[in-house]
Amino acid sequence: xRKSLLALAAGLLLAASVGAASAADKLKVGFVYLGPIxxxxxxxxxxxxxxxxxxxxxxxxxxxxxxxxPEGPDAERSIEQLVRAGNKLIFTTSFGxxxxxxxxxxxxxxxxxxxxxxxxxxxxxxxxxxxxxxxRYIQGLIAAKMSKAGVLGYIGSFPIPExxxxxxxxxxAAQTINPNIKVKIIWANTWFDPGKEADxxxxxxxxxxxxxxxxxxxxAPMQIASERGKLAxxxxxxxxxxxxxTQLTSILDTWGPYYIERVKAExxxxxxxxxxxxGLDSHMFAMAPYTNMPDDVKKMAEDAQAAIxxxxxxxxxxxxxxxxxxxxECKGGDHLDDGQILGMNFYVKGIDDKLPGK
Amino acid sequence: xxxxxxxxxxxxxxxxxxxxxxxxELVTERSGVLNxxxxxxxxxxxxxxxxxxxxxxxxxxxxxxxxxxGMLMSLVFALMTLGLAVNQVATGLALTILGIGLSxxxxxxxxxxRITPAARLAIPGLxxxxxxxxxxxxxxxxxxxxxxxxVGVWWFLxxxxxxxxxxxxxxxHVSAHAxxxxxxxxxxxxxxxxxxCAGLAGAYLPLAYxxxxxxxxxxxxxxxxxxxxxxxxxxxxxxxxGAYLFGAVTILxxxxxxxxxxxxxxxxxxxxxxxxxxxLVLISRARTGGSTAPAxxxxxxxxxx
Numbered sequence: 001x002r003k004s005l006l007a008l009a010a011g012l013l014l015a016a017s018v019g020a021a022s023a024a025d026k027l028k029v030g031f032v033y034l035g036p037i038x039x040x041x042x043x044x045x046x047x048x049x050x051x052x053x054x055x056x057x058x059x060x061x062x063x064x065x066x067x068x069x070p071e072g073p074d075a076e077r078s079i080e081q082l083v084r085a086g087n088k089l090i091f092t093t094s095f096g097x098x099x100x101x102x103x104x105x106x107x108x109x110x111x112x113x114x115x116x117x118x119x120x121x122x123x124x125x126x127x128x129x130x131x132x133x134x135x136r137y138i139q140g141l142i143a144a145k146m147s148k149a150g151v152l153g154y155i156g157s158f159p160i161p162e163x164x165x166x167x168x169x170x171x172x173a174a175q176t177i178n179p180n181i182k183v184k185i186i187w188a189n190t191w192f193d194p195g196k197e198a199d200x201x202x203x204x205x206x207x208x209x210x211x212x213x214x215x216x217x218x219x220a221p222m223q224i225a226s227e228r229g230k231l232a233x234x235x236x237x238x239x240x241x242x243x244x245x246t247q248l249t250s251i252l253d254t255w256g257p258y259y260i261e262r263v264k265a266e267x268x269x270x271x272x273x274x275x276x277x278x279g280l281d282s283h284m285f286a287m288a289p290y291t292n293m294p295d296d297v298k299k300m301a302e303d304a305q306a307a308i309x310x311x312x313x314x315x316x317x318x319x320x321x322x323x324x325x326x327x328x329e330c331k332g333g334d335h336l337d338d339g340q341i342l343g344m345n346f347y348v349k350g351i352d353d354k355l356p357g358k
Numbered sequence: 359x360x361x362x363x364x365x366x367x368x369x370x371x372x373x374x375x376x377x378x379x380x381x382x383e384l385v386t387e388r389s390g391v392l393n394x395x396x397x398x399x400x401x402x403x404x405x406x407x408x409x410x411x412x413x414x415x416x417x418x419x420x421x422x423x424x425x426x427x428g429m430l431m432s433l434v435f436a437l438m439t440l441g442l443a444v445n446q447v448a449t450g451l452a453l454t455i456l457g458i459g460l461s462x463x464x465x466x467x468x469x470x471x472r473i474t475p476a477a478r479l480a481i482p483g484l485x486x487x488x489x490x491x492x493x494x495x496x497x498x499x500x501x502x503x504x505x506x507x508x509v510g511v512w513w514f515l516x517x518x519x520x521x522x523x524x525x526x527x528x529x530x531h532v533s534a535h536a537x538x539x540x541x542x543x544x545x546x547x548x549x550x551x552x553x554x555c556a557g558l559a560g561a562y563l564p565l566a567y568x569x570x571x572x573x574x575x576x577x578x579x580x581x582x583x584x585x586x587x588x589x590x591x592x593x594x595x596x597x598x599x600g601a602y603l604f605g606a607v608t609i610l611x612x613x614x615x616x617x618x619x620x621x622x623x624x625x626x627x628x629x630x631x632x633x634x635x636x637x638l639v640l641i642s643r644a645r646t647g648g649s650t651a652p653a654x655x656x657x658x659x660x661x662x663x
Contacts, residue, residue, distance in 0.1 A: 036462050036573040038469040068462075153616075159623070186615040187623035193577035194568040195375075196608070199368055203612040206364040218575075220568040241470065242570065356622045 027267060029053070030087035031065040032078055034094040035192065041217035041236040042191070042253070043067065046093045046116075049255030056260045060267060071096025079104045083111050089266045091259070092116065101125060112271050114262060117162070119342070121273055128258060128276040130284035132162070133169040133341065134308050135251040136213075137315035138287060138301050139233050140173030142248050143211045144181050145297045146231055152183045153204030155214040155221055157191045159356045163215045165344040167351070169315040170213065173304075175350055184209050185353050194220040205230055211248075222246060231292065238288050249301070250288035257283045277338065281309045316341060321349040365609060366493050370501050371567060373605030375400075375559040377504045379583035380590070380597055381511050382555020387587055388515060389548030390528035390541075391439065392656035394450025397580025398457020399431040399553050400560030401573075405465035407561025408571035412468055417476045420565050421500075421558060428557015429550050431457060436549045440542050443658045454580070462573040475569035476500060498566045500558075505598070507555070512594040524548060528652030531659040541659055556580065582630075589634050591641055591650050600637070604630045 031050055035043035050063055064087060069078045075097045082090050083104060091114045092101045098118035105113045105125040113125040121127055143152050152174065156163050167185065174181040184207060186200045193216075201212050201221035205228050212225045212232040219242040225232035226243035234240065234250025258276065265271040278284030287305060290298045307313035318330035323346060331337040347355050379396055386393050406427035411420025435453050438444045476498040479485065484495040515521040524544055526534045531541045559579070564571045582604065590597035611626035 038462065038466050038573050040470055040572060068458075184616045184618075186612050187627070189624055189627040190577070192574065194570075194572060194575045195372070195563060195577060195579070196612075198568045199372060199609055200612050202364070202368050203609070203616050206361055206368075207613065207616045218568075218572060219570065223568060223570065241472065353618050354620050356624060 026062045027060060027089065027263070028085070028087040029061050029063045029263060029266075030082035030085070030090040031063065032069050032075065032082065032090070032092045032094075032097060033065055033067040034069065034071065034096075035217075036067050037065070039192065039217065040219060040239075043093070045237050045253035046091075046255055049253075049259045052256030053259040053263055056256075057263055057267070061263060069097075072100070076100035076103055079113075080107075083108050088112065089114070089263060089271070112266060121275060123273050126262075126272075126274045126276070128278070128284075130253065131277060131279035131341075132251055132285060133165045133315055134279050135285060135287055136166040136169040137173040137308070137313075138304050139213060139249065139251075140170035141177060141304055142290070142293060142297060142301050143170065143213065143231075143233075144174035144177035145300065146248065146293060147178075147181070147211045149208055149210045150178060150181055151207075151209045152181065153201065153207075153209030153212045154183050154185045155197060155200045155204070155212070155216055156185055156187045157216045158189060159187060161342055161344045164347070164355065165316075165341050166215055168344065168348045171350055172315060172320070172348055179350075181350070183351055183353075185351070187356060188216050190216065192217045194218040197221050198224050201225060201232075202228075219243075234288060240288065240291065245292055247288070248292055249290050252286045252288055254283060254286050277342075279308070280305060281311070323347040323349055323351060323355075325349065363489055363492055365613060367497065368609045369602065369605045370493065370497055371605075372608055373601045374501050374504045375562045375567070375579055376583050376586060376604060377598065377601040378500070378507060378562065379556045379559035379580060380586040380601060381504070381508050381594070382552035382559070383583055383587045384590065384592060384594065384597060385511060385515075385524070385555075386548050386552030387655055388528045388592060388652055389524050389545045390531055390652050390654040390657070390659070391545050391549050391552075392446045392450065393432065393435055393453070393549060393552055394447060394584065395431065395435055395453025395457065395580075396552075396556045396583050397576060397578065398454035398460075399428045399556035400457075400563075400576045400580045400583075401461040402431050402457045402464070403428045403557030403560030404563050404575055405461035405468070405560075405571060405573075406557070408468055408471075408473065408564035409464060410561075411473050411565055412471055415473075417473075417565050420473075421561050424557040424561025424565075425554045426557070428553040428555070428560065430553075431557070432549045432553020435553070436546045439658070440545055440549070443660050446656050446658070458574070465571045465573055468571045469573070471570070473565070473569050476566040500562050500566055508594055508598055515594065525652070528654055531654045531657070535659070535661050541661065545659075556583075559583070585631075585634055588651075589637055589641075592652060593650070600634075603633060603637075607633055 033043040037047040066078050089112045093116045095117045101113050101115045102120050105122045115127050117129045118127050188196050197216050197218050198220040201224035210230050212221050214221045214235050219239045222232045222239045222243040226246040232246050234247050236253050240247040290301045314335040316336040320328045322328050403424035407420045407424030410423025438449045439446045478498050481495045485491045527541050527544050535541045586600045589600040607630040
């Protein structure tokens with residue numbers, strides 16, 4: 001029994017290596033995913049990006065993905081496994097893969113790596129992320145127009161700069177419509193727990209919020225808002241089927257164009273280590289159709305979107321006053337600079353809550 | 359008033375899956391078997407429960423699918439640990455990993471589909487009573503079933519001869535065997551009961567709590583259920599207290615954040631777990647009614663024939 005198993009294993013290995021040899025003329029591109037591709041959120045959108053890539057360059061490349069890879073030591077093994085399988089360009093799609101990716105990148109200088117949402121780079125390791133706060137600004141405008149109670153409910157995942165800058169962008173936008181707007185913030189301390197996200201949405205609605213925003217990944221808050229007849233914004237992906245009369249819009253992570261561009265560079269031999277932080281203008285993300293709102297609100301949202309793309313509107317335009325009443329130093333000319341946004345760890349004036357850890 | 363009612367309703371819903379899964383595991387452990395695969399059985403129950411409800415349009419059939427799926431998973435566990443006398447801890451952990459994979463496979467084609475969630479009861483007159491009406495007579499059937507299940511298990515364990523025998527197997531399988539009781543058969547039934555409960559608890563999530571299926575939606579509730587069994591020191595009465603305490607702390611910390619209570623949210627998210635540890639310490643320090651783990655819990659039994 002044991003012998004036959006060994007023989008079987010050896011056979012499989014042989015078959016795998018033969019398979020690798022026959023595909024050697026195609027560029028192998030690997031992806032490491034945090035969740036299951038069916039999560040309808042973060043990982044799902046990365047996989048849509050991969051599918052767009054296959055559609056565009058499928059005759060020249062071959063893609064492999066590993067899903068459900070936990071952040072930490074397992075990630076390093078998984079990334080290395082992709083290297084050994086002959087992948088020449090590897091995308092690792094979660095913040096927690098940063099150090100593992102760097103470690104493997106240093107070990108294999110001839111392989112190129114792309115890490116999403118991190119800040120550490122290497123000559124063979126790029127980083128890429130999106131300026132989601134631009135989308136949150138548009139959502140803040142819509143929310144202030146649509147809220148009858150003047151109270152917004154915000155479900156945060158973890159109090160990291162990406163989430164904090166999203167909250168600030170939202171409230172800064174909302175204040176331009178209604179200076180007295182309130183936001184109630186609940187930290188779920190998880191990216192994905194549909195039950196807890198649903199409970200958080202219930203708590204926010206029970207406490208008077210009538211527009212629900214989320215920076216967690218499941219459609220549960222959308223569904224609760226729908227059940228209670230409130231309004232909500234989706235996250236990462238199109239969530240309108242969970243609230244046909246509820247979703248106002250949603251931030252859609254559209255990684256396809258970036259993946260295609262980078263793989264084309266790899267094929268042409270022009271790939272080099274870069275730091276990409278793209279916004280609405282470079283199609284790193286998109287806004288889902290503006291629905292369930294009057295035409296004038298829709299027009300306002302579309303105008304804001306156009307202004308952001310044209311560079312005429314910056315969500316963090318100075319002067320910005322912090323929660324302590326003091327103006328924030330303005331390093332980017334007439335707006336905060338990228339470093340300030342990427343490291344944002346304060347609330348702006350008007351948020352009646354305390355930032356965890358402050 | 360309305361807010362208090364809303365909080366109580368949310369606590370009831372949040373506690374129900376924990377209570378059902380923990381009740382099943384309590385019976386399993388009382389028979390002397392430690393099945394750490396609750397999370398895996400739950401997630402498969404969630405996938406199959408949703409699939410069943412989506413295919414037939416019936417929440418009831420969905421729940422049955424969940425129960426059967428959990429039982430089949432537990433049967434695999436029973437075959438390994440009782441039939442082949444494999445280490446229970448390792449098998450339980452493997453069962454969880456298997457379950458997570460299987461649920462993704464089964465559920466893949468149902469991701470994004472919607473069903474009508476389990477209806478809430480509406481008894482004219484009774485449900486309309488202020489404050490208590492919605493709580494006592496207005497929740498979905500799972501909530502009341504979970505309490506009936508727990509009462510039934512308490513009655514079985516402490517008021518029937520079969521329950522006494524089951525506990526005897528958990529406390530001293532050699533003696534129970536010597537007295538002529540079929541230890542392995544009894545344990546197999548106990549494990550399957552635990553599997554059925556875990557499957558149902560998992561099915562509760564997509565059928566009533568958040569009516570859609572997404573891989574990983576149990577989000578660690580199976581582990582909490584396991585902790586609750588220890589928390590209860592293997593007693594049904596304490597189990598219900600633990601489950602509702604856990605649900606209450608979870609919901610209240612969310613509300614506390616909404617009110618802007620100035621306590622770090624990370625600390626509040628950890629509160630339910632801290633509460634569990636504190637109660638465990640208190641229980642083990644108490645002289646009377648201390649921890650009463652079944653003496654043979656987790657030990658392999660191979661009858662000499």
